[in-house]
Amino acid sequence: MSVAKKEYKRITVKSLIEMKQNGEKISMLTAYDYTMAKIVDGAGVDVILVGDSASNVMAGHETTLPITLDQMIYHASSVIRAISRALVVVDLPFGSYQSDPKEALRSAIRIMKESGGHAVKLEGGKEIKESIKRILNAGIPVMGHLGLTPQSIYKFGTYTVRAKEEEEAKKLKEDALMLEKAGCFAIVLEKIPAKLAKEVAESVSIPVIGIGAGNGVDGQVLVVHDMLGMTHEFHPRFLRRYMNLYEEMTTSISQYVGDVKSVNFPNDSEQY
Ligand SMILES: Nc1nc(=O)c2c([nH]1)NC[C@@H]1CN(c3ccc(C(=O)N[C@@H](CCC(=O)O)C(=O)O)cc3)CN21
Numbered sequence: 657m658s659v660a661k662k663e664y665k666r667i668t669v670k671s672l673i674e675m676k677q678n679g680e681k682i683s684m685l686t687a688y689d690y691t692m693a694k695i696v697d698g699a700g701v702d703v704i705l706v707g708d709s710a711s712n713v714m715a716g717h718e719t720t721l722p723i724t725l726d727q728m729i730y731h732a733s734s735v736i737r738a739i740s741r742a743l744v745v746v747d748l749p750f751g752s753y754q755s756d757p758k759e760a761l762r763s764a765i766r767i768m769k770e771s772g773g774h775a776v777k778l779e780g781g782k783e784i785k786e787s788i789k790r791i792l793n794a795g796i797p798v799m800g801h802l803g804l805t806p807q808s809i810y811k812f813g814t815y816t817v818r819a820k821e822e823e824e825a826k827k828l829k830e831d832a833l834m835l836e837k838a839g840c841f842a843i844v845l846e847k848i849p850a851k852l853a854k855e856v857a858e859s860v861s862i863p864v865i866g867i868g869a870g871n872g873v874d875g876q877v878l879v880v881h882d883m884l885g886m887t888h889e890f891h892p893r894f895l896r897r898y899m900n901l902y903e904e905m906t907t908s909i910s911q912y913v914g915d916v917k918s919v920n921f922p923n924d925s926e927q928y
Pocket residue numbers: 708709712713720806814815816817847878879881882887890891892893
């Protein structure tokens with residue numbers, strides 16, 4: 657006897673473009689490991705980002721710069737083993753694509769081959785145009801990322817809102833058009849004015865996914881540990897916390913500590 661299994665239609669890069677055309681907003685969250693990805697995928701999130709924010713969230717680094725391509729592949733392959741519906745996008749980490757287009761393609765190929773991810777994401781505009789084209793030519797879908805680009809944090813010095821000045825806004829709009837023309841299937845816009853993000857989303861036919869970019873875009877992305885309230889020292893204005901897991905986990909874990917100390921755990925039914 658076969659048990660009826662819930663069948664989901666897998667999300668593809670094409671489905672995301674159709675969602676934009678139909679006015680259906682796209683939901684995206686990060687995941688870096690199997691257990692979290694299983695939950696995120698099962699809850700119906702359309703796109704899972706294996707973000708280089710793993711450098712902060714998983715490894716405790718101050719920035720995203722230290723995480724390596726090998727580490728990203730480890731995270732991405734763990735996520736891939738968990739998912740049955742979501743599209744999985746993997747960040748190319750700092751130093752794996754900036755040298756030249758050939759290096760960028762080699763890194764993207766390693767991600768596709770060794771992790772099984774479905775697409776890659778790179779930070780930047782026209783500076784990395786040739787690299788993006790090279791990757792796309794190999795048949796690898798590319799997601800762009802403009803606005804606050806954390807891999808360039810030392811160039812800017814702060815995580816403040818980007819493209820508030822006309823000159824930077826103009827460059828961002830040009831970069832978005834370039835990414836669309838090059839063949840990217842979507843663009844992330846991070847921490848820019850909502851009005852500018854809406855203009856960009858209306859000017860391109862590919863989906864624009866925002867983080868701190870208002871609701872005039874085609875979808876939203878957050879770091880899952882942030883929206884679950886696990887990273888309790890991180891509270892930018894754009895973050896909505898759906899839980900306070902930091903407190904809930906701390907309460908449960910301290911109860912466990914107390915139960916062990918008082919020999920309340922394990923009890924008679926919890927042993928052999
Ligand atoms: N846990 C986590 N969540 C993220 O969203 C995230 C990461 N890590 N690591 C990589 C990047 C860095 N990101 C960031 C970092 C800081 C702010 C931010 O708004 N920071 C300050 C304000 C800084 C300022 O205005 O000078 C804040 O209000 O917390 C936003 C996005 C987004 N990404």
